Amino acid sequence: MSVKEILGRFHEIAADPKAMKDKYLSEGREIVLVNYYTPEEIVHSMGAVPMGAWGADVKINEAKKYFPTFICSIVQSAVELGMKGEYAGAKAFIIPSLCDSLKVMGQNWKVAVPSIKFIPMTYPQNRKPEYGAQFTKAGYERVISELEELGLPRFSDEKLKASLSVYEEHNRVMNEVSELMASHPEISNQERSDVFKSAFFMLKEEHTALVKELINALKEQKPGTDKLKIMTSGIICDAPDILKILDENGLQIVCDDVCTETRQYRASYKEKATALDSLVSKFCDMDQDTLLYDADKTRIDYIVEKAKKTGAKGVLLLLTKFCDPEEFDAPMIRKACEKAGLSVNIIEIDRQMVNYEQARTSIETFRDLLNG
Amino acid sequence: MYTFGIDIGSTTSKCVVLKDGTEIVSSSLFVGGIGTKSPFLAREEALKKAGITDKDISGTAATGYGRNRTEDADFNVSELSCHALGAHFIFPRVRTIIDIGGQDAKVISLSGDGKMRDFLMNDKCAAGTGRFLDVMAAILQVPVNEMEGMAQKAQKISQISSTCTVFAESEVISQLANGVEMPDLIAGICDSVAGRVASLAKRITIVPEVCMSGGVARNGGVRLAMERYLGTEIRFSEQAQLFGAIGAALYAFQKS
Numbered sequence: 001m002s003v004k005e006i007l008g009r010f011h012e013i014a015a016d017p018k019a020m021k022d023k024y025l026s027e028g029r030e031i032v033l034v035n036y037y038t039p040e041e042i043v044h045s046m047g048a049v050p051m052g053a054w055g056a057d058v059k060i061n062e063a064k065k066y067f068p069t070f071i072c073s074i075v076q077s078a079v080e081l082g083m084k085g086e087y088a089g090a091k092a093f094i095i096p097s098l099c100d101s102l103k104v105m106g107q108n109w110k111v112a113v114p115s116i117k118f119i120p121m122t123y124p125q126n127r128k129p130e131y132g133a134q135f136t137k138a139g140y141e142r143v144i145s146e147l148e149e150l151g152l153p154r155f156s157d158e159k160l161k162a163s164l165s166v167y168e169e170h171n172r173v174m175n176e177v178s179e180l181m182a183s184h185p186e187i188s189n190q191e192r193s194d195v196f197k198s199a200f201f202m203l204k205e206e207h208t209a210l211v212k213e214l215i216n217a218l219k220e221q222k223p224g225t226d227k228l229k230i231m232t233s234g235i236i237c238d239a240p241d242i243l244k245i246l247d248e249n250g251l252q253i254v255c256d257d258v259c260t261e262t263r264q265y266r267a268s269y270k271e272k273a274t275a276l277d278s279l280v281s282k283f284c285d286m287d288q289d290t291l292l293y294d295a296d297k298t299r300i301d302y303i304v305e306k307a308k309k310t311g312a313k314g315v316l317l318l319l320t321k322f323c324d325p326e327e328f329d330a331p332m333i334r335k336a337c338e339k340a341g342l343s344v345n346i347i348e349i350d351r352q353m354v355n356y357e358q359a360r361t362s363i364e365t366f367r368d369l370l371n372g
Numbered sequence: 373m374y375t376f377g378i379d380i381g382s383t384t385s386k387c388v389v390l391k392d393g394t395e396i397v398s399s400s401l402f403v404g405g406i407g408t409k410s411p412f413l414a415r416e417e418a419l420k421k422a423g424i425t426d427k428d429i430s431g432t433a434a435t436g437y438g439r440n441r442t443e444d445a446d447f448n449v450s451e452l453s454c455h456a457l458g459a460h461f462i463f464p465r466v467r468t469i470i471d472i473g474g475q476d477a478k479v480i481s482l483s484g485d486g487k488m489r490d491f492l493m494n495d496k497c498a499a500g501t502g503r504f505l506d507v508m509a510a511i512l513q514v515p516v517n518e519m520e521g522m523a524q525k526a527q528k529i530s531q532i533s534s535t536c537t538v539f540a541e542s543e544v545i546s547q548l549a550n551g552v553e554m555p556d557l558i559a560g561i562c563d564s565v566a567g568r569v570a571s572l573a574k575r576i577t578i579v580p581e582v583c584m585s586g587g588v589a590r591n592g593g594v595r596l597a598m599e600r601y602l603g604t605e606i607r608f609s610e611q612a613q614l615f616g617a618i619g620a621a622l623y624a625f626q627k628s
């Protein structure tokens with residue numbers, strides 16, 4: 001397949017996750033919903049398909065019964081989709097306790113969508129010390145037993161080991177393709193987003209195979225004309241209108257600190273006595289993330305260094321409305337970038353945005369600013 | 373060489389004819405923005421005042437929220453870039469521009485040579501915008517342009533603690549019911565707008581000279597309150613509402 005054809009396939013998958021869910025269900029596979037840093041490797045090792053549930057750009061009506069107004073639209077829209085039957089057929093939803101909104105979401109899911117079991121994954125605040133690792137492991141064991149109770153095949157450490165290899169390879173190709181896409185300005189920001197987003201709706205081995213095809217095809221393709229390089233940061237960066245505005249203004253995302261993009265692929269597994277311990281080590285080694293306790297705020301330096309290294313001239317901070325963890329970091333990011341000579345543009349986004357005119361003005365001005 | 377700048381905002385349409393990038397030959401301002409006849413009328417009037425026709429114009433740039441729906445423009449430029457150019461044209465030493473428009477507020481920081489170095493926008497919230505003043509003026513049944521004069525008569529500026537326009541509305545009504553004097557209340561409303569925008573401005577390092585642009589800049593009550601909040605003098609020009617259109621005409625000149 002050509003680069004365009006492969007990218008077209010990624011787009012189809014990213015734009016219609018329900019079709020993928022129905023495909024796997026028709027093949028007799030069990031589906032378990034996951035988001036943020038859920039131990040999806042466990043789900044994979046137990047023969048089910050872990051499927052991302054990050055909400056979507058939908059009008060929120062039903063879910064409002066369960067949430068206050070000032071809560072992020074990612075959790076609200078995920079519950080809305082659940083209530084409207086978009087996830088029908090899924091066995092369970094593993095929801096991690098990584099922020100206040102997610103904690104509330106788990107409780108509400110239990111009542112709002114009783115047909116899909118809520119499985120909590122409680123992470124420790126302090127993940128670095130040994131007791132943090134033990135706490136994480138206990139959480140994973142609880143997830144395993146709840147999945148077994150639901151009728152999934154019994155957990156085996158051997159099978160988890162095999163799944164970790166699948167995920168390790170996926171991590172590797174995602175990092176490779178991310179770098180490669182940065183050197184191909186002809187790939188639009190929408191296409192780049194599709195590559196990342198589709199990973200949540202496919203078995204990782206299938207996604208890896210498609211990404212490898214893209215890597216090979218891209219290596220054969222002559223890079224297009226240079227654009228204005230930027231870095232993105234935030235929880236999500238998948239709104240087609242925002243991506244289109246970036247494309248129209250000649251801005252190219254060359255690297256990111258986006259939770260649903262490369263933040264997923266930064267850490268890898270350490271060799272440990274068991275595969276489950278290796279999985280624990282990955283979570284404990286994760287860093288530079290808004291959702292993970294980071295007393296020294298290493299995320300701030302990470303953003304500056306990454307932007308400089310990749311030649312990004314500015315950082316676009318996509319602040320999810322009512323996301324406290326991200327909002328707390330925003331002033332620090334702005335200050336650090338300013339000090340390093342990087343321009344910053346902050347745009348507030350949410351899953352219910354219909355009017356992008358102010359975002360357009362902001363992005364156009366950002367482009368003017370970067371052009372000097 | 374004549375160039376033309378048109379700024380189609382949310383509530384007004386402004387035009388400027390510029391000669392050789394240095395002289396403002398004519399300008400016009402019509403109430404009514406996107407989706408109204410005002411952009412057309414403003415254009416006609418500015419050309420008429422300048423004594424020229426479309427054919428004499430070497431380049432036109434459009435800015436403001438309606439910029440993308442203007443067919444006559446050669447360039448579409450964001451209003452922040454235009455306000456930066458326009459403000460620097462009028463005040464060559466300006467380093468910080470506070471623009472309060474009909475539906476949003478923006479703060480622009482310039483380098484010594486007039487280049488934009490940073491900007492911030494408040495969006496999706498009417499508090500701290502011209503809209504807030506309009507809503508309050510309607511409740512108090514005072515024309516917006518009389519608010520400044522009344523605010524100057526205030527003995528004790530009342531406190532509007534709500535940051536949300538909807539809540540502030542009921543707060544103002546209850547203050548009225550409690551017998552708060554109109555001038556005190558109006559001064560409190562101006563103070564509230566200034567306070568909101570000043571806190572946005574403080575996120576950018578405020579470097580003097582500071583000027584205000586946009587429709588709300590005409591309100592001396594807000595300007596004075598802003599000076600108090602920022603602890604610096606705020607420059608004001610009678611052309612403050614035209615900065616966007618001036619910047620657009622300048623942009624067209626630079627590109628033509």
Ligand code: SF4
Nearest residue numbers: 072099101235320323
């Ligand atoms: S991290 Fe932010 S965006 Fe994500 S669920 Fe929590 S509050 Fe919402």
